[in-house]
Amino acid sequence: MKNPITGLNKVFDNRIRLGVMSILLVNEEVNFNDLKQMLEVTDGNLATHLLNLEENGYIKVHKGFIGKKTNTTYAVTKSGEKAFTDHITALENMIKGIK
Amino acid sequence: MKNPITGLNKVFDNRIRLGVMSILLVNEEVNFNDLKQMLEVTDGNLATHLLNLEENGYIKVHKGFIGKKTNTTYAVTKSGEKAFTDHITALENMIKGIK
DNA sequence: ATACTTACTTTGTATTTCAAAGTGCTTTTT
DNA sequence: AAAAAGCACTTTGAAATACAAAGTAAGTAT
Numbered sequence: 001m002k003n004p005i006t007g008l009n010k011v012f013d014n015r016i017r018l019g020v021m022s023i024l025l026v027n028e029e030v031n032f033n034d035l036k037q038m039l040e041v042t043d044g045n046l047a048t049h050l051l052n053l054e055e056n057g058y059i060k061v062h063k064g065f066i067g068k069k070t071n072t073t074y075a076v077t078k079s080g081e082k083a084f085t086d087h088i089t090a091l092e093n094m095i096k097g098i099k
Numbered sequence: 100m101k102n103p104i105t106g107l108n109k110v111f112d113n114r115i116r117l118g119v120m121s122i123l124l125v126n127e128e129v130n131f132n133d134l135k136q137m138l139e140v141t142d143g144n145l146a147t148h149l150l151n152l153e154e155n156g157y158i159k160v161h162k163g164f165i166g167k168k169t170n171t172t173y174a175v176t177k178s179g180e181k182a183f184t185d186h187i188t189a190l191e192n193m194i195k196g197i198k
Numbered sequence: 199a200t201a202c203t204t205a206c207t208t209t210g211t212a213t214t215t216c217a218a219a220g221t222g223c224t225t226t227t228t
Numbered sequence: 229a230a231a232a233a234g235c236a237c238t239t240t241g242a243a244a245t246a247c248a249a250a251g252t253a254a255g256t257a258t
Contacts, residue, residue, distance in 0.1 A: 130205090131205065131206065132204080132206090135205095142206065143206090143207080143208080143209090146206065146207065168204080168205085169204090169205065169206080171205075
């Protein structure tokens with residue numbers, strides 16, 4: 001049997017990062033607060049994972065305004081989309097090995 | 100949109116634990132060395148994850164002998180099997196949300 | 199008998215995760 | 229208009245986790 005976990009992306013070991021990506025894959029742009037509410041995480045925790053994803057080039061951050069209020073939105077990058085779908089494929093292959 | 104990561108099991112955030120489970124789901128009993136070679140991990144690392152899975156009640160350890168050589172095998176428990184398949188289901192649901 | 203291998207276990211460090219507290223606005227209250 | 233409160237993050241620090249290197253104990257080869 002070959003190694004079933006090759007192809008799994010370390011970045012997506014984490015549930016919250018996985019969740020962020022899965023949300024951003026269906027929604028063009030999502031802001032901090034919406035992500036926080038969807039994922040039910042604390043600010044600091046979410047911020048850390050967003051930073052991690054950004055540093056890996058998987059999401060891009062856009063700091064803008066709505067009126068006078070800051071509005072920071074997050075969106076996946078091409079590279080992030082590929083990394084994520086590759087990960088899902090690897091996951092599916094791993095599961096297929098099981099059935 | 101509801102929280103996409105509810106149902107994901109924290110124990111399976113880790114690639115190596117995920118790999119161990121996926122191997123043990125198809126193979127009745129696997130020993131330490133085979134797991135190590137399949138997953139391409141170091142001894143200490145694998146041992147830690149196996150202990151974690153054992154402490155969570157997801158795998159059971161059987162220390163036996165082949166002739167005079169020790170032979171420690173690992174197998175999933177009922178609870179481990181359920182936890183894992185539940186996790187996979189949650190994962191599939193998350194992915195479904197994407198497409 | 200001695201050296202070497204095998205199969206783990208122990209130990210210590212590096213990394214990661216996470217929540218609480220902090221910061222710099224804006225908005226509301228008095 | 230000053231003070232208080234709220235928002236949207238950021239920073240900080242502690243706890244948990246991951247990992248590899250070294251250790252151990254028993255078997256195997258020379």
